[in-house]
Amino acid sequence: MLRPHPAVLRRLVDEYEVLAAAETARGPAELNPRARDLAYTLCVSTGTRDVKRALEAAHRWLAAAPAPARETAVPAAGPRMPATEPA
Secondary structure (H helix, E strand, C coil): CCCHHHHHHHHHHHHHHHHHHHHHHHHCCCCHHHHHHHHHHHHHHCCCCCCCHHHHHHHHHHHHCCCCCCCCCCCCCCCCCCCCCCC
16 A cells, blocks of 8 residues: 655544544534545545554554655855856
């Protein structure tokens, strides 16, 4: 089974958990459409049919994923050497 990139999976999990927490704080109302879409995408991405299991799988995968590569600074452009013509 193909797995989503850890950065994509992290964004899905984070956004779903924020929306689900906001919905829980408001009361037992139905999840908003974006939260339902995220739940569906998490289930498809993890090969599950239940968002709780999808989140469990996503958290396991993210824990096992390698740490993201650090961005390296691009060196400042220094003086350019003049091009020489072939002899």
